[in-house]
Amino acid sequence: MSVSRDDFSIAFRSALLQRGGAQKFSVLSLIFLALLIFFLDVYGVKFTKPIRGFLNDVVYRVSFLASTPTRFFPQAGKEISSFFNLKKENEKLKAEIEKYKSLQLNVEFLSDENKNLQKILETEYLNKNLTNIVLAKVLVDKNSPFLKSIIINKGTRTGILKGMPVTKDNYLVGRVVETNYLSSRVLLLNDLNSRIPVTLDQGAQAILSGNGTVNPILEYLPEGYEIVSEVNVFASGKDGIFSPGTPIGKTNDDGKINLFIDPNQLSFVTVNISQQKKDGF
Amino acid sequence: MSKGSFVYKIYNAGPLILLYYLCISEVDTNLEKIFEIFTLNFQIILIFYWVIKRPDIMANGHIFVAGLVNDVVMGFPLGISSLSYLIIIFVGTYVRNKSVNTTIASDWFTFLMAMILSNLLFFSLLNNFSELGFSYIKIGYNMFFTLFMFPIFWLLFNIYQITFLGSRDA
Numbered sequence: 001m002s003v004s005r006d007d008f009s010i011a012f013r014s015a016l017l018q019r020g021g022a023q024k025f026s027v028l029s030l031i032f033l034a035l036l037i038f039f040l041d042v043y044g045v046k047f048t049k050p051i052r053g054f055l056n057d058v059v060y061r062v063s064f065l066a067s068t069p070t071r072f073f074p075q076a077g078k079e080i081s082s083f084f085n086l087k088k089e090n091e092k093l094k095a096e097i098e099k100y101k102s103l104q105l106n107v108e109f110l111s112d113e114n115k116n117l118q119k120i121l122e123t124e125y126l127n128k129n130l131t132n133i134v135l136a137k138v139l140v141d142k143n144s145p146f147l148k149s150i151i152i153n154k155g156t157r158t159g160i161l162k163g164m165p166v167t168k169d170n171y172l173v174g175r176v177v178e179t180n181y182l183s184s185r186v187l188l189l190n191d192l193n194s195r196i197p198v199t200l201d202q203g204a205q206a207i208l209s210g211n212g213t214v215n216p217i218l219e220y221l222p223e224g225y226e227i228v229s230e231v232n233v234f235a236s237g238k239d240g241i242f243s244p245g246t247p248i249g250k251t252n253d254d255g256k257i258n259l260f261i262d263p264n265q266l267s268f269v270t271v272n273i274s275q276q277k278k279d280g281f
Numbered sequence: 282m283s284k285g286s287f288v289y290k291i292y293n294a295g296p297l298i299l300l301y302y303l304c305i306s307e308v309d310t311n312l313e314k315i316f317e318i319f320t321l322n323f324q325i326i327l328i329f330y331w332v333i334k335r336p337d338i339m340a341n342g343h344i345f346v347a348g349l350v351n352d353v354v355m356g357f358p359l360g361i362s363s364l365s366y367l368i369i370i371f372v373g374t375y376v377r378n379k380s381v382n383t384t385i386a387s388d389w390f391t392f393l394m395a396m397i398l399s400n401l402l403f404f405s406l407l408n409n410f411s412e413l414g415f416s417y418i419k420i421g422y423n424m425f426f427t428l429f430m431f432p433i434f435w436l437l438f439n440i441y442q443i444t445f446l447g448s449r450d451a
Contacts, residue, residue, distance in 0.1 A: 012375060023336070024341075034348070038364065
């Protein structure tokens with residue numbers, strides 16, 4: 001019995017303290033170092049913030065470079081297949097141009113009418129705040145089972161602050177949750193930690209909650225409200241962060257939301273920095 | 282192949298390069314886009330196998346740094362992945378010290394122990410010291426598939442070891 005206990009303690013101590021050969025550091029010393037770094041980072045000691053920011057900027061850049069080959073091959077495949085479809089695509093585009101030419105006149109008429117009506121109602125033009133937009137490239141889009149976020153190549157240097165809304169083609173995709181000098185992390189709408197106040201076509205208010213899948217869900221709907229498919233969902237702007245009326249997605253048959261922008265296919269996004277500057281966010 | 286040759290050194294560094302690359306690049310082993318519940322923590326399989334079989338090519342310091350890099354890229358608090366990887370090293374080294382010869386079955390079982398300890402620490406720290414929320418169902422799927430895939434990668438790494446590194450154990 002005592003021999004086996006000795007064996008256990010020898011093996012245990014050896015596993016923790018063993019050094020030599022390729023191992024320049026013992027596991028125990030590295031565990032203490034990791035714990036120290038962890039608590040310094042979690043409790044946000046003043047001097048660790050700039051260090052973490054600098055580290056983030058460097059690692060994100062290296063990560064972007066390291067991921068280049070993995071982006072190149074799928075892109076090259078797409079380019080080749082699109083080259084063979086050029087003629088067909090050209091005909092399709094010509095037909096679409098004709099269609100849009102006729103629609104454009106309608107749109108101009110409707111937007112003028114809309115502006116005039118807004119003047120009559122004395123409400124602000126919704127897109128007034130969208131003049132100060134920062135275009136950012138997605139540096140890292142690493143898929144994690146626990147966190148749904150992307151890294152963009154713009155940070156505090158360009159005026160990006162924590163909480164700012166991030167859009168693509170005027171559709172909401174998420175908000176900034178971490179800023180560094182040259183980069184920022186954007187929490188996507190489908191992340192488990194994402195909560196956005198939204199309004200539905202019929203005027204109902206709800207909270208859009210990410211659930212880790214591509215289809216977020218609606219919570220806190222009015223009592224007895226039944227979700228039907230094909231209902232548009234917009235940001236309500238009640239939190240004072242998102243522009244009211246920013247489109248997000250549509251409800252589907254399961255009562256979940258089909259986002260207008262696929263969160264797994266982001267390459268460029270825009271950050272609206274005007275509203276936050278004005279409000280001293 | 283001579284042990285001092287450049288090609289041998291490259292093969293020798295292969296697992297470590299793969300670990301760093303997985304931590305820093307966009308390449309991930311989460312095939313959620315193909316099969317919604319399929320997520321896999323490949324890094325811990327890689328670390329556990331090589332710590333058990335050839336600890337000389339998986340230095341603790343490198344694994345620690347790879348963990349820090351992983352934290353930065355994934356947005357976790359710094360040091361948390363390093364801690365989780367160090368627990369894997371600890372269990373792996375303990376098993377190595379205690380056993381004379383290991384089989385795929387014994388490695389699979391001890392890997393389960395290592396993974397449970399490592400994930401327990403990882404998610405306890407994350408739950409208590411950060412504001413990040415996570416789904417326990419996803420953690421369950423992740424652990425299940427990681428465990429399920431372990432023998433497949435064990436065989437692949439074994440083939441790599443026999444083919445390129447020339448010996449079964451150090």
